[in-house]
């Protein structure tokens with residue numbers, strides 16, 4: 001049988017239809033909810049006598065309960081959810097916060113936005129999540145908090161991180177922007193540490209286009225987060241009485257209404273993704289030249305991913321690079337990339353150019369201390385290796401179709417692997433161009 005040519009080299013792609021689902025998914029529930037807000041003429045949450053009766057208030061309660069948390073404080077987006085959580089935790093100029101190298105830049109810039117200094121550390125090569133040893137190495141007398149990011153929705157090693165934080169008196173703020181619904185040992189992320197921050201931006205698994213929420217089990221932290229969300233007000237106090245320097249981070253009723261409707265669809269979507277991704281993981285494991293993340297089902301009891309990370313095994317590809325593999329797979333009609341972010345965060349111009357404005361605040365500002373941190377010196381070997389040669393990912397909406405879609409993805413992967421010698425020739429030609 002003559003083999004089909006790779007699509008990258010002019011052959012017919014394996015996939016000739018969209019895989020998974022368009023995103024976001026919506027229906028008459030969202031349309032009705034938006035019309036209700038419109039007709040109510042209450043387009044902000046403050047129009048209700050009791051704030052909890054608003055769409056936003058009801059969503060806060062519903063989502064907090066869904067994530068096994070006591071309190072939810074809805075905000076404008078995920079970056080400001082992190083800022084709000086950091087402020088509630090009492091992180092201030094001169095403090096340091098430990099963050100992982102593999103994440104979206106906001107996990108670190110939110111720290112700088114509250115005037116503190118992000119310490120960027122390496123990740124665990126098995127899970128791509130922050131390494132507890134790397135955190136321990138960077139703790140000093142100025143460290144106030146740790147931000148474990150559940151990268152791709154895969155829960156961090158929260159027992160180890162919480163134990164270290166307790167020993168050192170640090171606050172743990174989970175960055176859950178990728179992990180709505182994920183479970184660690186039967187408990188959902190968000191209030192496994194002291195506080196959690198979520199994003200509801202367009203591509204996230206629960207979305208209103210933009211939005212965010214802070215979760216916590218701690219009454220005092222909840223009260224502070226509420227105040228930082230609401231221009232420094234305190235609940236139960238007069239409306240024109242302000243207690244803190246704080247911004248307006250209030251979520252609109254449009255977002256609250258959409259999010260409530262989206263939450264009612266969420267479990268069904270999680271089940272479809274879990275079913276398809278577990279099938280794909282089993283099949284990849286058999287191939288040997290690509291590997292799923294090692295999942296212990298007693299620890300990661302539910303994996304609700306924003307993107308599904310898996311590993312390229314360079315030794316099995318006879319010299320073909322991970323990037324060439326991804327290019328060939330995309331040409332076969334399968335959307336795939338390197339995480340969502342592509343580079344360890346310290347490689348962004350803001351850090352490489354030490355672009356902190358005229359005063360250098362907070363990184364190089366004398367009022368934050370006399371030390372200097374130079375991000376051009378930061379180098380995390382595992383994060384570098386993972387992003388340059390190993391990490392691959394599929395977007396979550398790819399998993400929302402039937403099982404047949406997974407078989408098509410596998411067929412495309414197999415085709416690319418079978419043609420790896422041609423792919424190597426192509427790669428060498430490109431290198432000499």
Ligand SMILES: Cc1ncc(COP(=O)(O)O)c(C=O)c1O
Nearest residue numbers: 077078079104106107177199201
């Ligand atoms: C890990 C992580 N944290 C924080 C954020 C910030 O969320 P937002 O875009 O809603 O500000 C994102 C956004 O993608 C993210 O991926």
